[in-house]
Amino acid sequence: MPELPEVETVRRGLAPAMEGSIIERLELRRQDLRFPLPENFADASQGKRIVSLGRRAKYLLIDLDDDMTIISHLGMSGSFRVEEEAASRTPGGFALPRSKDGKHDHVLFHLRTPQGWSRVVYNDPRRFGFMHLWKRSQLDAYPPFVGLGPEPTGNLLDADYLARRLGGRTQPLKGALLDQSVVAGLGNIYVCEALWRAHLSPLRKSGSLVTPTGGPKKQLLLLTEAIRAVIADAIAAGGSSLRDHIQTDGSLGYFQHSFSVYDREGEACRTPGCNGTVSRIIQAGRSSFYCASCQK
DNA sequence: ATAGCGACCTGAGTGC
């Protein structure tokens, strides 16, 4: 489920509840997520203050006050929710409504906040997510971060960079953009959306967007801007839905965005002036949605 | 080196 914009929205939603709080207790109900939880997870976390929440690609970073960082990946079905406790309650007095889906609540952060007490709960039905502990000063050496491409929101992603990475590559654009070493944080949905905005087919050979001298063709400039814009728009949409979403059920992690092509098989293409229909094809075992009329 | 595919796990949706 969560691609970069969803993880960023989760980060922004959790920050007010977690930053500055102390992890009074870490309750581990299931250890067997995609990878086993760290052996010393509870001991290394309890009593520590959370100094800030960060993000790299689709990874949420919970920075503790002793140079350790909890790295959390939501996999396909992971989500967090915040349960606030009134300031007047005592530590042992939790009387919050039990989650309707408690059987998939795997990690519970019992927090002491400046205002009182709260719980932050990690829920993950499919258990494709995981959490690791890593020294913050050595985060660049965390194996999944080695070789990770630039953030699509940052300055390192530009058409010249993509030309260097895509030049000579015969792989279809769809696969190249899903490659986290090319751009970090794109997933199936936003690759489909970016290609639609750039009027490029997911089947197009990656190298065809690069000139013989290795520079970006105009279409690659458009693709670069489309990637940046689709991510920025999705983050903005998540941010604007954040407050309402928390108010309804306290959960963070999945927002029903409206997409232009994703999951719209058989519907009319939304490109102005295009009368095509959205198709679904399978590439490398994953669905690609695109309009064959305006995406070439 | 690159590309394709199954595996990991559970739940939601569909059609009979």
Added chain:
DNA sequence: TGCACTCAGGTCGCTA
């Protein structure tokens, strides 16, 4: 109402 089947936003590791 139940059952069988398909599909899912991510990533890893194995093949050719």
